[in-house]
Amino acid sequence: MTDFSCADFGCAPPVEDDREYVLGDYEGPVARWCPGCGDHSILTAVEKLLVAEQLKPEQTMFVSGIGCSSRFPHYLKTYGFHGIHGRALPVATGIKLHRPDLNVFVVMGDGDCCSIGAAHWVHAIRYNMNMVAMLLDNSIYGLTKKQTSPTTPQGFKTNTQPYGSFLPPLNPLTTMLGTTNVSFVAQTAEWIPAHLYATLKAAYHHRGLAFVRVLQRCPMYTVSLYEQAVKNPSLIEMLVHDDGVLTPELDAIYRERRTHDPSDINAARQLADDTDRIRLGVFFRDEHRPCYDEIRRPTKITASERIALLNKELDRYAV
């Protein structure tokens, strides 16, 4: 996700140490999500990834918005930025532009990303900066107690649409796959830890913005949402490919498999558009799309160089 060191942006490198990081180096305080919340398993998968990749906790940043899932950074011992509703992506953009040496992960909920923050979502995909973005999609506003979200299924009863959600849900996958400069779109599920982990790992190693939608249940308000799929693995189709996600350990359980080449965006769009089946895996990946943070990388200058340059600018205005 990052090929920079501190020296690349002009500040002193941190003290090197070759210690091995263990789970305890990343684990924060006990998470205060409801028992049974999908966020727990996502946090576990992320911690596992951090250990596996041996990411320095001080070089790693989790940026979130507002909502249940946005408490995520509080439960890690890395740096975290728990900002305001819908605006995790702009904050992460600023961090990554200024500090390309940091590993930046963005954690958002469905209301956060697809509703109040939708403008930033589309543009972050186009910026395609080197970050991992996770959409923790439980199809409901949980923290504010059961209001319709953009991904709430049609007809689903909530406190704001008590006779059932009026409209078909927004499809985050087709939205992203239709956005210019998209470079990585994957879908996984919170109740399949091995797939979740493998998907996050693929996302981490992607060049560009790796966007992972994690299907998730809210144990309070959308407990029935994926009930059938959890019980019956045949309702899920795994997208498999050497360039995508392979989870051989799950093959015995998830027998519905489709070989999908993630470089084929048209096939990806078709598969994403067909919502009769739950499909997990990498829908699309292209590592050769322009990354805004790589394009916007000015050479750092010293204070005296700045003064010399500025004097030249002032010469233009000299009387």
Added chain:
Amino acid sequence: MAVPTAMLADDTTAIPLPSVIQLAEHTLEIVSDSGEGAQKCGQIFGSVSAKMGNGVWTVEIIPAEIQPPPRTPEGASGNRIRIGSRAVTNWGDQVQLVVAFNEQVLLSRHRIGALADNAIILVENLWATHPNPDIQKAWQQALGELATRRYRIIEVPMEEQCLTIDENPRKGKNMFALGLLAYIYDRSLARIEDQIAYTFRKKSEEVYQRNVALLHLGYDWATANLDFRIEVATSTSDKPLVVMNGNEALALGALASGMELCAMYPITPATSVSHFLAEVFEKFGGILHQAEDEIAAAGVAIGASYAGKVAFTVTSGPGLALKTEFIGLAVMTETPLVVIDVQRGGPSTGLPTKVEQSDLLAALFAQPGDAPRIVIAPSTIEECFHSVITARRLAEVFRTVVMVLSDANLATGVQPFPRPELLAEWQASEPDLAPLPPDTRPYEWNSRTGLSPRILPGQPNGMFTVTGLAHDERSKVAYGSGVHQRSSAMRSRKLAVLQQMLTPPVINGDPDGGDLLIVGWGSTRGAIEEAVDRARAKGQSVSSLHLTFLSPLEPGLTAIFKRFKKVATVEINYSDEPTDPFITPENRRRGQLAWLLRAETLVDVDCWTRVPGEPLRPGAIAEAITRLIDNEGGM
């Protein structure tokens, strides 16, 4: 060739030497339809005048649309330039000379009282004989209306002349007009040519040559046809000077401050700050990020600031409104941030291109919850430059938001000032990513001052999660009443500490007191002080003070105010007149600074404010001073 009606000499008579009118100062305007380049002409004239040693102040006359209908009073676009033999601090009262590309834009200036009664008018006479009878009629009607005043109208065959050089006179009239002005005010043609070269540096050599030819054409026509010249003595400064507009000064100040990231979204009249930065910022190791919206611009700046050197965002009123929630986050998380607000008329979309000072209270208070932040306002072009350097430093030291309130008057106004001697200490230092002692707390508030050192991501042992939720010293979410009480106090205390470091404002006039004290802030300084100086010269007991710090307020105000019989603010924002229907002292809406000063000092501060969509004229302020003194103890 059409002969100007004002000229009586016929072709056989030798041209008499022009009479030279010597003046200490002169104010002129050049107005055209939008897109005819009057502004460019005015800008070049202003810059060259400054470079030749005149005091200069320029103001742009801008319609809100890019191409409003031609030949309409509402579409007038151009520039006012006031030049003097000494420093000029404001746009003055009325113009003594105007160059107009058609009679309709001229009428607009006449109707709003911009023209002095004896103004000299140089107007394109193409319209007098235009094939369209409606236009001919409009011309005649306009001249009839103008004849009610003692203007001296000189008809100039601009288009006819320009056609000898360029088949599209609409593109070249401005340079012809510049030539007229160069002759009248005896400006150096070599300097003007240099300035043309700079202005059109992105265009071809051919464009430059054509513009220079048009300049000379205008100059030669004026030489042959005008019987007067105006001389405003120049003086050479012993200090090197620079001349620029306020937005350029803000951008240069940002460069001098060492900030390396500006995130913005296009908005009038702030955008030209980013135009300047877009050209040069990368050379300075900086990034100008045009965000997807105003909110994202604030978010990107906050993210960048949080992670490294302080960053900034530039906006105007509507954008400031959109950034409100993020500004609260920066205050709450104690993330340094510089927000530059180039104010325009409001509320809502308001007057996008016109000056107003009506964002003061929004800058101070627009926020749910208590969100103390620093607010400063430059009052000159020079202060625009320095205010950004100050803002960056304050943001970093006090770990908070610093708002810089400029306005449309400063943004496009051009004024010379002493060339700054650049200092390395103005610049942000490189981020220090040294390991921290174990168990370092992210908000290690000094209980007395509220100040705490900033931790940057990348620092070993410093890991914590920033949150906009109420939090304790460890940045842990904490809803306990004691925690919120203390953290609120710490964020507030910082402003009190800053206030104690400030010096009381300097009084222009009599520090011991008098009948009236005028208090101003921002771009009105020059006009207020000129008005006060005129009033004092007439024997009126009036003084003024001008505030740079609006939050915290500069110290000692109550004591100063008590030395004057009456205190009143002069501002470009709305207030009710005491004599308006239904208005009583209890329901009267007052100027925004007056509102603030009354609350902070318990002094019965009055105000005189206007929202004319243009800068205040010193003459109008001088009249207000007389009324305020006469009405002493009134409302």
